Amino acid sequence: DAGITQSPRHKVTETGTPVTLRCHQTENHRYMYWYRQDPGHGLRLIHYSYGVKDTDKGEVSDGYSVSRSKTEDFLLTLESATSSQTSVYFCAISESKDRNTEAFFGQGTRLTVV
């Protein structure tokens, strides 16, 4: 397995509180992604990063922010958690498509907002 660690693996939080999920990689891959997985929706891209301090929005970015201050870390913050953000969150890493490599996934973080 690629060197990707997500933390925490499970979290229960209350509505309205901020939450930060961490993705740490040891592969020195340039691109990092945050997805959420929900039944019937597959994986939807929240935000992604194409380098240190370079990030862009995905298709479901409202209510989320990200930061990447180092190549190896990509943080996802729920500014004020809502029940609709209860989901499983996956981090992925990738090199550019010119390098002919796939995206590798972390083990996931199960977040429950009560």
Added chain:
Amino acid sequence: AQSVSQHNHHVILSEAASLELGCNYSYGGTVNLFWYVQYPGQHLQLLLKYFSGDPLVKGIKGFEAEFIKSKFSFNLRKPSVQWSDTAEYFCAVRGGYQKVTFGTGTKLQVIP
């Protein structure tokens, strides 16, 4: 914007039956194409990938997929499924700005 469409949401097969899962994508430029599998409670694992060259690609566990550029399709096939293939299967495309976009997934249930 790129997108991926998986036609089958839930497929039920008996062991030894043949499998074909449909995947169509939309993107006008060069793409990389993937099929991932997710076993219950686990993260996504790569089944196979297409970057260039031979449009028929073979992956792990006897799976294969064919890239048909004119149809923007990348269908997954397996001649004979096993109970252990019960899982959810995701088609994905990497296109513009290195974004990786997934389909909504197909749940495969194989009955012994």
